[in-house]
Amino acid sequence: MAFLHGLGMVCILLGIPFFVSGTIGLLRFPDIYTRLHALTKADNVGLGFVVLGLALQAEEWNTVARLLLIWLLVLIASSASCHLVARAALRRKIQPWTRP
Amino acid sequence: MMDVMGFFDIVLALALPWLGWRLLASSDLFRAVVLFISLGLLMSLTWVRLQAPDVALAEAAIGAGLTGALFLSALRRLERLSESERRLEHAGKREEDETIPPEKRRRAKPVAYVLSLFLLVVFVLLLGWSLGQTPGAKGGLGPAVAGQMGQSGVQSQVTAVLLNFRGYDTLLEMMVLFLAALGVWSLTRVRQTQQGEVPGPVLATLVRLLVPLMIIVAGYLVWIGSSRAGGAFQGGAVLAAAGVLLLLANVTVVRQVPAGLLRWALVLGPLLFLLTAVACMGGGGNLLEYPGQSAGVWILFIESATAVSIGVTLAALYAGGRPPAPSAPEKDNEEGPGSGVDKGGKA
Amino acid sequence: MSGLYSLAALCLLLAVLAGLVRILRGPTEADSMLAAQLFGTCGVAILLLLSKGLDWVVLQDIALVFALLAALAAVAFALRTWGGTER
Numbered sequence: 001m002a003f004l005h006g007l008g009m010v011c012i013l014l015g016i017p018f019f020v021s022g023t024i025g026l027l028r029f030p031d032i033y034t035r036l037h038a039l040t041k042a043d044n045v046g047l048g049f050v051v052l053g054l055a056l057q058a059e060e061w062n063t064v065a066r067l068l069l070i071w072l073l074v075l076i077a078s079s080a081s082c083h084l085v086a087r088a089a090l091r092r093k094i095q096p097w098t099r100p
Numbered sequence: 101m102m103d104v105m106g107f108f109d110i111v112l113a114l115a116l117p118w119l120g121w122r123l124l125a126s127s128d129l130f131r132a133v134v135l136f137i138s139l140g141l142l143m144s145l146t147w148v149r150l151q152a153p154d155v156a157l158a159e160a161a162i163g164a165g166l167t168g169a170l171f172l173s174a175l176r177r178l179e180r181l182s183e184s185e186r187r188l189e190h191a192g193k194r195e196e197d198e199t200i201p202p203e204k205r206r207r208a209k210p211v212a213y214v215l216s217l218f219l220l221v222v223f224v225l226l227l228g229w230s231l232g233q234t235p236g237a238k239g240g241l242g243p244a245v246a247g248q249m250g251q252s253g254v255q256s257q258v259t260a261v262l263l264n265f266r267g268y269d270t271l272l273e274m275m276v277l278f279l280a281a282l283g284v285w286s287l288t289r290v291r292q293t294q295q296g297e298v299p300g301p302v303l304a305t306l307v308r309l310l311v312p313l314m315i316i317v318a319g320y321l322v323w324i325g326s327s328r329a330g331g332a333f334q335g336g337a338v339l340a341a342a343g344v345l346l347l348l349a350n351v352t353v354v355r356q357v358p359a360g361l362l363r364w365a366l367v368l369g370p371l372l373f374l375l376t377a378v379a380c381m382g383g384g385g386n387l388l389e390y391p392g393q394s395a396g397v398w399i400l401f402i403e404s405a406t407a408v409s410i411g412v413t414l415a416a417l418y419a420g421g422r423p424p425a426p427s428a429p430e431k432d433n434e435e436g437p438g439s440g441v442d443k444g445g446k447a
Numbered sequence: 448m449s450g451l452y453s454l455a456a457l458c459l460l461l462a463v464l465a466g467l468v469r470i471l472r473g474p475t476e477a478d479s480m481l482a483a484q485l486f487g488t489c490g491v492a493i494l495l496l497l498s499k500g501l502d503w504v505v506l507q508d509i510a511l512v513f514a515l516l517a518a519l520a521a522v523a524f525a526l527r528t529w530g531g532t533e534r
Contacts, residue, residue, distance in 0.1 A: 009451065012496070016458050019489060023462040026469050026485060032477050035469075039481050043488045050455075050492045054499055066507055067495065070514045073313070074488055077518030080306040081484065084525035085477050087300075092529060094475070104453035108460060115464050122471065130528070134470050134479040137520050141483075141490045144509065145460075148497065153505040160509055164487070165516030169523035176527045303526075306518070314515055321508070329505045334512070341516050348526050 008056035015049030018042055031097035032089050036082050043078040047071055112146050129178075133171040140164035153329035154258045157321070161337035162414075169344050170418050177420075253395025254326040262331065263399045267388040271377060274370045274406055281366055281413045285422035299349045307349045314342035322407045326396065332369075332403040336410025343415030359423035366416065369409025373402050452500030456493045463489040480524045487517035 018041055025038020051071040055064045119142060123135040140163030147156035245257055245265065252260035262270050299307065318335040325331030346354050376398060377388045385391060390398045466489075469482040491510045498506035 012451075012455055015492070016455055019459055019492065020462050022485060023466040026466050026482060032475060032481070035478060035481055039485050042485060047488055047492050050495060054495055057499070063504075063507070066511070070491060070495070070507070070510055073310075073511070073514040074491055074517065076306065076309055077514065078484065078488060080302050081518040081521035081525065083302050084522060084530075085480065088525045088529035089475075089477055104450055104457055108453060108457045111457070111460055111464070119467070130476050131470060131473070131479055134476075134483050135467075137483045138467060138470065138486050141486050141513070144513070145490065145493065148494065148506060148509065153503075153509060156509050157512055160512045161516055164513070165519045168483075168520035172520065172523045173527050303522070306522070310515065310518070317511060317515060321512075324508070329508060338512060338515065341519055345519060345522065348523055 004056050008053040011049050011053030011056065013053075015046045015053065018046030018049065022046060032094060033086060033096050036086055040078060040082055043074055047074055109149055112142070112149060116142055116146060129175055133168065133175060136171065137164055137168040140167065154331065154334070157329055157334040158337060161334055161341065165341050166337060166344065166414060166418070169348070173418070173420075251395065253390065253393075253397070253399055256326060256328055256330075258329070259325050259331055259399065259403075263402060264388075264390065264395055267377070271370075271373050271388070274373055274409070277410065277413050278366070278370045281416050284417055284420060288421040290419050290421040290423060299351065303349050307345055307351060311342045311345060314338050314345070318342070318407065318411065322403050323400075325403060326400065332406040333410060335403075335407040337414060339407060339411025340414030340418070343411060344418045347415065347419055362412065362416070362423055365408055365412040367409070369402075369406035372405040376402055449500050449502075452496045456496040456500065459489045459493050459496070463493075476524070476528060480521055484517065484521050487513060491517070 022038050022042025025041070026035050029035045029038055048071060051067045055067045058064045058067065116139075119135060119139050123132055123139055126132040126135060140159060143163055144156045144160040147153070147159055245261060248265065249255075249257065249260060252264045254260050254264070318339040320335075321330040321338060322332055322335035323330075325335070380389050380391065381387055383391045463486050466482045466485050470479040473479060491513045494506045494510035494513065498504065498510070
């Protein structure tokens with residue numbers, strides 16, 4: 001039990017850097033497409049690690065189920081909406097950034 | 101532990117007014133809308149820290165989700181309006197109108213100022229007077245509510261207050277929402293959206309996955325409202341989100357919901373609430389005094405009906421007009437606009 | 448031990464607030480929208496962490512609603528503000 005708890009804590013702490021790097025990417029990356037890339041890392045991996053860590057520490061199965069449901073929802077919603085935003089940007093003829 | 105949470109609270113307390121100020125000071129309307137969505141999310145977190153999960157739920161659903169989509173659509177419509185206005189100005193049609201208003205406005209201004217100042221003073225005086233009339237409650241009403249929980253029929257204090265102890269207020273709130281939908285419906289028909297744009301595979305899948313889940317979660321929130329945070333308003337808001345998503349995607353199902361069904365769904369909650377209230381009086385009690393031990397059942401019954409109506413009402417407010425007239429069904433049905441309202445009915 | 452959850456939540460909150468700068472800076476509308484979207488995801492993570500740290504199950508429901516509605520504004524943006532066929 002203690003082992004699972006510790007493992008969960010490690011997972012949570014692993015997830016935080018992904019969120020932070022998502023923010024940094026959002027601030028530092030040059031154009032909309034690269035920023036989308038940064039954002040999805042926070043959504044998928046960052047939240048994934050946090051949810052995994054919390055699920056490892058959960059005491060009941062229904063908590064695990066709810067956590068996974070939330071993560072899946074965010075995955076679906078964010079990937080779909082990022083796709084829509086990227087497509088809208090392409091349609092607007094926004095050029096992807098290239099190294100000058 | 102406490103220190104970290106205390107720091108968390110301080111950051112929240114500093115960020116909230118800053119965000120609000122940036123939002124109000126923003127000259128770019130679109131940016132203001134995005135800031136508003138962020139403010140909703142931040143507000144929700146703040147309500148959590150204030151130990152008010154019910155409000156946090158409502159704020160998350162309405163402030164961050166629904167109003168964001170609503171504002172974005174409104175902004176789009178405003179832009180279209182100003183574009184057509186600009187075109188009119190170019191045609192020179194507007195110039196005559198433009199010359200008259202300034203004088204009129206100048207004449208109207210002092211009167212308007214005096215009148216609004218007068219009304220403001222009257223309002224403040226009335227408010228002060230009513231405040232003076234209110235007997236002060238020492239220590240708040242918390243102990244009183246906690247003492248009566250046994251009779252309320254539910255375990256959640258918030259739900260007990262909203263639907264039992266102060267059910268009258270909630271009834272009036274339902275009527276206000278209903279009136280708002282009536283007002284929108286009496287102003288205009290649903291606007292034509294670009295028709296014929298079939299949702300792409302990604303959007304279609306998103307709708308197919310999210311809408312059923314939203315409906316389930318709405319039901320869950322209504323059900324769980326009797327024992328902890330949740331309830332008709334939160335459930336209705338999530339239901340409305342499903343409707344808005346359907347409207348956005350312009351799904352065919354939405355167009356097939358008959359307008360009559362939509363009207364009934366709109367009326368269902370307020371009507372059943374009102375009938376229950378009167379029926380309680382018929383049973384010898386006061387208005388909304390549920391008979392005997394059955395309070396829990398009545399509350400669940402009312403909450404389910406009002407959740408459906410709130411969902412339809414909010415989705416109808418998003419759609420922004422009444423459904424197309426049944427007298428001209430063929431033509432209107434082909435255009436997508438009615439679909440927006442119908443979605444709510446479907447949900 | 449539970450202090451770690453709060454600390455993680457605090458880190459996420461600070462990250463989110465830093466991300467808000469992107470809303471103010473733009474340059475395009477989509478960039479602002481992305482920051483709001485990041486806020487939604489971070490909000491879910493913050494709520495889940497607080498739910499564990501404060502031992503308060505209700506917060507998971509709020510996180511669920513956050514997750515459900517997170518995409519709504521972005522979808523509305525992509526389809527309405529930027530979307531649609533060119534007039």
